[in-house]
Amino acid sequence: MSASVKVGWCGLGAMGSGMVSSLLSQQFSVKAYDIYQPSVDAVVAKGAVACADPREAATDVDVLGLMVVNAAQVEAIVTQVAEVLKKDASIICFSTVPPTFLASMQTKLDQVGNGNTLVDAPVSGGFIRAADGQLSIMTAGSDEALKKTAPVLEALTRSPGQLAVVGTKVGQASDFKLINQVLCAIHIAAAGEAMALTANLGVNPRKLYNALKDSSFMFGHRVPWQLRDDGLPKSAMTIICKDVGIVMDEARLIGFPAPLSSTSEQLFGAALGSGLAKDDDANVVKLWQKFGGKSVVESGTIEEEEAAALAAVGGEEHIETVSTLLWAIHTVAAAEALAFARQKNMDLEAVFNVIGTSAASSQPLVKFKDELSYPNDHSPKDGQPSVKELLSKLDGVLAEAKRTSTPLFLTQAAYQQLVLASSKGWGSEGASVVGRLWTQ
Numbered sequence: 315m316s317a318s319v320k321v322g323w324c325g326l327g328a329m330g331s332g333m334v335s336s337l338l339s340q341q342f343s344v345k346a347y348d349i350y351q352p353s354v355d356a357v358v359a360k361g362a363v364a365c366a367d368p369r370e371a372a373t374d375v376d377v378l379g380l381m382v383v384n385a386a387q388v389e390a391i392v393t394q395v396a397e398v399l400k401k402d403a404s405i406i407c408f409s410t411v412p413p414t415f416l417a418s419m420q421t422k423l424d425q426v427g428n429g430n431t432l433v434d435a436p437v438s439g440g441f442i443r444a445a446d447g448q449l450s451i452m453t454a455g456s457d458e459a460l461k462k463t464a465p466v467l468e469a470l471t472r473s474p475g476q477l478a479v480v481g482t483k484v485g486q487a488s489d490f491k492l493i494n495q496v497l498c499a500i501h502i503a504a505a506g507e508a509m510a511l512t513a514n515l516g517v518n519p520r521k522l523y524n525a526l527k528d529s530s531f532m533f534g535h536r537v538p539w540q541l542r543d544d545g546l547p548k549s550a551m552t553i554i555c556k557d558v559g560i561v562m563d564e565a566r567l568i569g570f571p572a573p574l575s576s577t578s579e580q581l582f583g584a585a586l587g588s589g590l591a592k593d594d595d596a597n598v599v600k601l602w603q604k605f606g607g608k609s610v611v612e613s614g615t616i617e618e619e620e621a622a623a624l625a626a627v628g629g630e631e632h633i634e635t636v637s638t639l640l641w642a643i644h645t646v647a648a649a650e651a652l653a654f655a656r657q658k659n660m661d662l663e664a665v666f667n668v669i670g671t672s673a674a675s676s677q678p679l680v681k682f683k684d685e686l687s688y689p690n691d692h693s694p695k696d697g698q699p700s701v702k703e704l705l706s707k708l709d710g711v712l713a714e715a716k717r718t719s720t721p722l723f724l725t726q727a728a729y730q731q732l733v734l735a736s737s738k739g740w741g742s743e744g745a746s747v748v749g750r751l752w753t754q
Contacts, residue, residue: 319465321345322375324368324391325409326353328548329437330381332444333408333470335360340447340469347371368394377466378405381437384556385411392419402429404462407484408451410436410491410557412564416484431459434484435467436491438498438673439475440535441548447472450672452490454481478668489658490668492561496575496651497674499558500724501532502595503578504643507724508533508636509540509610510602511711514718515632519610520623525633529640530676539596541612541619547594554595555582570657571752574647577727605721635714638707639725644676645698645745646728651679652687653752662687682746690753694744701748702741705732 319342323334326348337344338361346357347365358364365371372378372395380388388409399405405423407416416434423430433455443449451471453460460467460479471477480490512522519541527534539548558579565572585591585598593600603609612619651674655665666683669675678686678698685692699707708729715722731748738754740747 319377320375321466322371322373322378323347323381324371324378325381326350326357327381327383328441328550329444331357332441333379333381333449334362335445336447337466337469338362342466342469345371345375369398373398374400376403377463378403379408379466380405381408383553384409385415389419392422396423396426396430399428399430402462404431404433404459406433406435406463406466408435408437410495410560411488412560413485413488413492416488420484431456431462432484433459433463434487436488438491438494443475448475450476450478452478452480452487452494452668454479454487455484456482476671480664480668489660490665492564493651493655493660493665494669494672494674495557496561496572496654497647497669497676497679498532499554499561499578499582500574500643500647501530501674501676502536502554503581503598504640504724505533505536505540505596506598506601507722508640509537509599510607511639511715511718511720511722512632512636513608513610514720515635515714517629517632518623518626520612520619521626521629522633522636524623526637526640528677529637530644531673533640535673536596539594540599540610542616543597543611547592549595551582551585551590551593551595551598555586558582565654568657570654572650572654573727573731574643574650574724577723581723602720605719607720635711638704639711639722641678642704642708642728642732642745643724645678646731646748648676648679648682648686649746649749649752653749656752678746682744685744685746686749689747689749694746696744698744698746700742701732701735701745704745705729705736708732
């Protein structure tokens with residue numbers, strides 16, 4: 315099947331290059347374009363055909379993949395290629411863009427009258443899984459469009475990747491990606507905040523990481539990048555900053571209160587403004603170094619650092635402090651994300667099936683799915699601290715933060731939501747009751 319599907323491609327950043335490499339390894343014919351010639355040269359060396367512009371990449375192909383930075387670049391390319399696409403060819407937009415944007419791009423294609431269709435297919439998984447063809451992709455489009463693009467989509471989501479068809483209209487998959495990015499952005503920022511406090515408390519960073527690496531996917535995935543900073547961006551700070559900007563644009567558009575997303579937007583904006591724009595997003599932790607904080611970067615080999623972590627004595631009380639910080643942020647983040655999905659009238663079971671097994675997952679999200687998704691229908695179950703208990707523990711976290719001069723932006727935002735929940739008379743209920751704040 316792959317040999318018979320001709321693919322054009324625009325956008326060869328870390329993700330796009332990996333995706334093209336994966337397609338080439340599966341014997342797809344790929345014509346590729348990017349403004350950065352070394353990226354083009356790299357995929358040409360693997361078998362791609364270089365193109366001078368998007369129009370050339372879109373000529374005589376069955377599927378055109380777009381993995382560019384933002385909606386403006388998507389629109390510019392669609393405008394350029396609309397009249398050169400062959401009849402019934404399809405465009406897959408893999409870029410994260412505002413949900414309402416892609417409908418206007420389908421309208422632009424319809425006006426040409428050449429039967430070209432658009433598939434909404436934002437991705438998750440990182441550049442390593444992109445190159446292995448093991449991404450998670452949320453996709454939406456007409457049955458016809460999904461059938462035409464299925465060979466490409468399936469090639470990019472080989473196990474343990476996941477292809478989730480979440481709708482029949484473009485924009486619906488971007489809604490899912492929006493909710494996904496609420497959590498991803500908060501969790502990445504939370505990993506930075508947690509490790510900044512860890513360093514300032516004097517805890518062995520790898521010992522703490524080993525103890526808490528299952529708290530969320532992003533903590534488990536991004537903290538190793540902090541510890542072994544090799545200077546090579548793996549997931550650009552500019553991209554997560556752009557994505558959380560889309561989240562907040564949508565929140566403002568529909569009047570949705572998103573306190574943790576808002577705080578994350580400010581944190582990543584501050585990281586860019588402080589000179590970290592060329593770093594990967596895990597290095598948001600370096601922002602705290604600008605405030606005088608300590609570094610978490612390791613100097614020995616991984617084997618040496620693992621041995622040092624095993625030999626490290628004490629610090630368990632500080633590990634518990636950081637664990638409380640993460641639990642509070644992850645709980646409120648899960649409530650915020652699922653409330654956002656409710657306000658957008660999304661199928662919450664479908665939402666959870668996507669984000670509960672993706673890079674957006676966390677322990678509170680998975681453990682307390684029902685009461686966070688449907689807070690008025692489910693009483694908080696056991697296995698979590700009450701609102702009052704969590705607030706009391708957070709008082710200790712914030713005291714340690716003051717003692718070590720460590721600003722805790724997300725922790726404070728989560729604390730305030732829990733205070734609000736307590737003021738509603740829910741102090742004795744499990745902390746996941748915070749989800750009800752968005753139903754009042």
